[in-house]
Amino acid sequence: MEALLDFARGPLFRLSFAVMALGLLRILIFDLYGAIEAYRRAGDKTMPWNLVMRRSAQWLLPINRAFKNRPAYSLISILFHIGLLLVPIFLFAHIQLWHKVIGISWLSLPKVVADYLTILTIICAVALLIGRVFNHSSSFLSRKQDYLWPLLLSMPFATGYICANVGVSPSVYQLSMMAHVLSGEIAFILIPFTKIAHCVLMPFSQLISTLAWKFPPGTDEDVATTMNKKGAPV
Amino acid sequence: MDMRTDKINAEERERAFVSLRKPEVVEKQKLHVRYHVEDYDAEDRPRAFLKAFAAILKHSSYRMALDHFIRMSAKCSRCATTCQVYQATGDLKDIPCFRSELLLSVYRRHFTMGGLLRGRALGTGHLTDDKIQEMAESFWNCTACRRCSMECPSGIDHGLIAHLGRYILSEIGIAPRALVVSTREQLEGKSGNTSAIPVPALIDTLEFLEEDMLEEKNVAIKFPMDVEGANYVFFPAVSDFLMEAETLMGIAAVFAATGDSWTTGTGYFDGINYGLFYSDRILERVVKKIDAETRRLKGKQVLIGECGHASRSAKYFLPTYCGGKDAFPVINIMEYTYEVWKEGRLVLDPTIVTQKVAYHDPCNIARQRWIIDQPRELLRAFCPNYVEMTPMGENNICCGGGGGTVSIDEIRPYRTTIGGKLKADQIRKSGCEILVAPCANCKKQLRELVEDQKIDCEVVGLHDLIYKAIVFDDSLKVKEEQPQEVAEEE
Numbered sequence: 197m198e199a200l201l202d203f204a205r206g207p208l209f210r211l212s213f214a215v216m217a218l219g220l221l222r223i224l225i226f227d228l229y230g231a232i233e234a235y236r237r238a239g240d241k242t243m244p245w246n247l248v249m250r251r252s253a254q255w256l257l258p259i260n261r262a263f264k265n266r267p268a269y270s271l272i273s274i275l276f277h278i279g280l281l282l283v284p285i286f287l288f289a290h291i292q293l294w295h296k297v298i299g300i301s302w303l304s305l306p307k308v309v310a311d312y313l314t315i316l317t318i319i320c321a322v323a324l325l326i327g328r329v330f331n332h333s334s335s336f337l338s339r340k341q342d343y344l345w346p347l348l349l350s351m352p353f354a355t356g357y358i359c360a361n362v363g364v365s366p367s368v369y370q371l372s373m374m375a376h377v378l379s380g381e382i383a384f385i386l387i388p389f390t391k392i393a394h395c396v397l398m399p400f401s402q403l404i405s406t407l408a409w410k411f412p413p414g415t416d417e418d419v420a421t422t423m424n425k426k427g428a429p430v
Numbered sequence: 431m432d433m434r435t436d437k438i439n440a441e442e443r444e445r446a447f448v449s450l451r452k453p454e455v456v457e458k459q460k461l462h463v464r465y466h467v468e469d470y471d472a473e474d475r476p477r478a479f480l481k482a483f484a485a486i487l488k489h490s491s492y493r494m495a496l497d498h499f500i501r502m503s504a505k506c507s508r509c510a511t512t513c514q515v516y517q518a519t520g521d522l523k524d525i526p527c528f529r530s531e532l533l534l535s536v537y538r539r540h541f542t543m544g545g546l547l548r549g550r551a552l553g554t555g556h557l558t559d560d561k562i563q564e565m566a567e568s569f570w571n572c573t574a575c576r577r578c579s580m581e582c583p584s585g586i587d588h589g590l591i592a593h594l595g596r597y598i599l600s601e602i603g604i605a606p607r608a609l610v611v612s613t614r615e616q617l618e619g620k621s622g623n624t625s626a627i628p629v630p631a632l633i634d635t636l637e638f639l640e641e642d643m644l645e646e647k648n649v650a651i652k653f654p655m656d657v658e659g660a661n662y663v664f665f666p667a668v669s670d671f672l673m674e675a676e677t678l679m680g681i682a683a684v685f686a687a688t689g690d691s692w693t694t695g696t697g698y699f700d701g702i703n704y705g706l707f708y709s710d711r712i713l714e715r716v717v718k719k720i721d722a723e724t725r726r727l728k729g730k731q732v733l734i735g736e737c738g739h740a741s742r743s744a745k746y747f748l749p750t751y752c753g754g755k756d757a758f759p760v761i762n763i764m765e766y767t768y769e770v771w772k773e774g775r776l777v778l779d780p781t782i783v784t785q786k787v788a789y790h791d792p793c794n795i796a797r798q799r800w801i802i803d804q805p806r807e808l809l810r811a812f813c814p815n816y817v818e819m820t821p822m823g824e825n826n827i828c829c830g831g832g833g834g835t836v837s838i839d840e841i842r843p844y845r846t847t848i849g850g851k852l853k854a855d856q857i858r859k860s861g862c863e864i865l866v867a868p869c870a871n872c873k874k875q876l877r878e879l880v881e882d883q884k885i886d887c888e889v890v891g892l893h894d895l896i897y898k899a900i901v902f903d904d905s906l907k908v909k910e911e912q913p914q915e916v917a918e919e920e
Contacts, residue, residue: 223501230494238489239755247799255583265511273506333510336522337814339529342505389544393501394584395586401502401585408590409496413751416711418489423482425600430614430712 197370204377212381219388220396227397231407238410252402269331272323279317282347283310284380289360308358314357321346321353340392348386351379437520438847443764446847450840460559461604463567464738465838468610470603476557480540487541490710492594498536499591502535502584503527509578509588515571518851526588527580532561533595561598566604569595570841573849574707574833575793580825592833593706600709608838609704613712616700617719623668623700624847632699635671636678641710643679649906651679651686651721656727657693663724664694665701665744666735667870674870677736680893683900684767688775692733698723701740702870706747713743714751720744721752732760735893738792738869739834745800764797764892768804771811777901778812787813787895788855788862790876791826792869799824805892812899819860827852829867831875833910846876846882854883868892 235241255262262270284290288304295301305313325346328334355376359369387393420426434509438446449456449464456462460472471478487493509526510516516524523529539545539555549555576589599605612624621628627635638651643651654660670678685692698719705713724732730749734741745760751756770776788811795801802823811815821827830850835841846854855881857865865880865887867873876889 225499227494227501230491230497233493234491239751240746240754242749242755244798250586255585258583262583265508269506269508318448331507333507333516333522333525334505337505337507337525337527339505339558358522391502391504394504397498398584401498404498405579405585405587405590408491408587409746410491411714411747411750412489412491413714415486415489416714419485419601421710422485422488430610430617 197294197367197374201370201374201377204374204381208381209377212384215313216384216387217399223388223393227404229401231400231404234407234410235414237412238407239413240410243406243410248406250295250407252399255401256399269324269327272320272327275316276320276324279313279320279353283313283317283353286310311357311361318350318353318357321350345390345392348379348383352376352383355379436663438518438851440810442847443519445539446844448843460563461530461566462563463570464841465570466607466840467604468607475559475562476526477603478602479562479598480536480557482598483536484540486594486598486601486710493541495587495590496534496541496594499530499532499584499586500538500542503531504584506583508581508583508738510582512577514575514577514830514852515573518848523568524571526572527582527586529572530586532565532568532590532593533598535562546583554663561692562599562604566599567894569599570606570833570835570838572833573793573828573830573835575828576797577793577825577828580797584616588690589726596708598709604793605708606834606838608840609708609834612702612837613716614703616702616704617712617715621844622698622719624702624704625668625672625700626670627668631692632671632696636694639675639679639682641882642675643683644908647683647900647902648652648908649683649686649902650908651682653678653682655690656692656696659728659730660691660693661730662690662692662733662761663727663729663731664692664733665699665720665723665740667702667737667740668700669702669735669870669874670735674736674873674891676894676897677891678893680733680891680895680897681763681767681902683897683902684763684770684776684881684893686906687777687902688770690770692725693727693729695727695729696722697726701734701737701744703740703743703747704834704837706743708740713747717743717747717751721748721758721842724758729758732758734760735765736763736870736873736893737834738794738871740870741800742794742798763800763802763850764795764805764808767893768808771808778808778896778899779901780812780814780899782899783813783864783895784815785863786817786861787864788817788819788860788864789892790819790829790865790867790872791822791824792867792872793826793828793832795869796824796826805866807897808892809866813895817862819856819862827856829853829869829875830879834871836871836875842878842882846879850879850883852873853887854879858883858885862887864895865889865896866892 286305287310289299291304328338328342355372358372359376435774449462451466459467461467505527507525531539536557539549572592574589574592579587579589615621615626616624630863640652656792703713703716705716712719720732732744734744741762748760749757789806830853831845835845865876867876867889868891880887
């Protein structure tokens with residue numbers, strides 16, 4: 197068990213983290229390359245930058261915008277995201293690990309805050325899942341991954357909480373630590389290939405949507421030629 | 431901003447989805463949709479669809495957007511809360527996100543590496559005839575108002591996806607006949623405009639209106655034709671010449687009051703661009719006609735009349751297809767009128783229009799926050815009983831005939847029971863007696879809507895009211911005897 201745990205926390209962690217980081221970097225590069233290419237080809241290069249920035253900010257910090265429709269869902273979703281981001285990055289134990297490996301550390305959350313945030317995140321994940329199951333339109337749209345993500349993401353939180361707080365026997369500790377590490381790693385590996393890719397693409401959404409309406413000139417001729425319809429009547 | 435209304439009932443639904451197409455046509459075209467389609471090659475549609483999709487992807491920038499959208503789609507269903515079509519039908523297939531997924535899934539399966547590999551390995555997910563049928567129906571249920579794009583946390587523009595879906599379908603021959611026939615007349619017909627108005631008839635109509643205005647206002651208000659070097663070359667929705675005389679007279683009256691130079695070109699005078707609704711190729715060709723005519727007349731600016739999609743297709747796509755920042759500047763008539771009013775060159779009498787007036791934002795003008803406050807300020811200045819409808823501005827509710835659907839007469843039952851249901855509720859709630867809708871599409875749809883939904887409300891353009899309220903300088907007044915002389919000369 198000890199050896200397995202070492203493997204999971206060592207090479208396996210490095211691998212999964214690399215898959216996530218490189219995978220996200222890859223799609224980010226593709227995304228921005230596509231945007232630059234579209235801008236280069238666009239016939240009209242004027243961009244409503246103010247509007248793009250304003251709308252991007254509205255959804256990155258959806259304080260006003262989100263509550264106009266489905267306020268409960270919005271509140272839960274926002275709290276969920278806060279916990280999801282803050283706890284893994286600013287947990288004292290995690291920072292210690294990073295410090296050991298790369299020699300860098302940063303401010304950590306007080307343990308009490310981290311604990312409450314952890315519980316809040318789990319509750320929010322469950323609430324989001326319930327909302328998805330019982331909301332008529334949400335459940336109709338949902339794919340498998342939409343149900344699995346809240347479950348998968350609550351796993352590291354629940355097991356991490358057990359490890360940090362419950363005075364249990366060493367074997368139970370090891371088991372929950374194992375589940376904690378593995379579930380986190382599975383999430384890492386899946387992130388670049390699923391909707392969670394929005395964690396890096398989100399800031400560019402309004403830009404992409406706006407840019408998409410900036411068509412390149414000459415598509416009429418080009419598409420007609422490719423389709424073998426050049427000079428064909430309307 | 432709660433938009434919940436009563437869902438339509440089964441009977442209304444049946445009425446809305448009634449098809450006028452003959453069963454043998456449906457059989458032959460392999461297409462169960464409510465709008466008429468010209469005959470096309472219905473054999474092996476999936477292959478044709480994919481071929482067209484590939485050609486479009488190759489020469490456009492859609493790939494960038496689709497790549498982004500397939501990664502971002504969180505299926506949160508927030509768009510369902512603002513889609514007026516879904517709010518009216520309650521049919522889950524009308525949720526914008528679901529509609530978009532129809533096309534995104536084809537893209538994912540056939541144009542991404544992962545999709546191709548998975549598809550080959552499992553032998554599933556390939557494009558079928560049924561899916562094309564579903565898209566052909568679904569993309570024309572959408573009014574392309576793009577309200578959902580305002581509400582998507584992931585920033586997905588479902589309007590863009592519906593736009594692309596219609597473009598691909600039209601490349602294989604599935605496009606509403608009403609739009610195709612009009613466009614054919616515009617691009618290849620003798621008249622060169624969507625309403626098939628010959629130039630002599632246009633001149634007659636305008637002379638007739640000039641006489642009318644002289645009689646009513648005692649001012650020689652002109653419609654200048656083919657004036658070279660005019661400041662503004664005017665392109666209204668051409669249907670205005672047949673149906674919106676008051677709007678045109680209002681616009682002419684404003685120019686008479688300010689004395690600015692403007693002109694209508696007899697070479698081309700149609701602002702309508704159905705390309706925006708079903709094909710980027712058509713969009714490009716029609717935009718180029720506006721550019722060519724303005725060049726021919728050595729005009730300085732393109733002036734679009736009261737029409738939402740004409741304004742958007744000129745403002746956003748003249749730079750796209752006709753020279754970027756060197757393209758002719760485009761302004762909407764409301765912007766012009768607002769500016770001259772601000773400068774004090776236009777005087778409006780606040781005692782003429784005393785009824786309860788409300789303003790409807792055309793999607794194509796308001797969604798990008800282009801023109802929202804200007805017409806309101808104008809209306810408040812001379813309509814003492816102005817009332818506001820909410821939501822308004824960039825969050826407005828579409829008239830229900832957007833995206834070209836209003837031109838497809840056979841789907842009127844759909845438009846007035848489902849597409850425009852939310853708008854009808856909004857109009858009723860505002861209690862307005864006059865609804866100002868500065869868009870040819872909106873005017874037609876809203877008139878049909880208030881008729882079918884039995885709402886007592888008159889739908890007019892902004893310049894219809896301005897024409898009523900405009901006060902002319904005494905120096906412009908023609909003397910008592912003169913009207914008859916002018917009439918005799920003509």
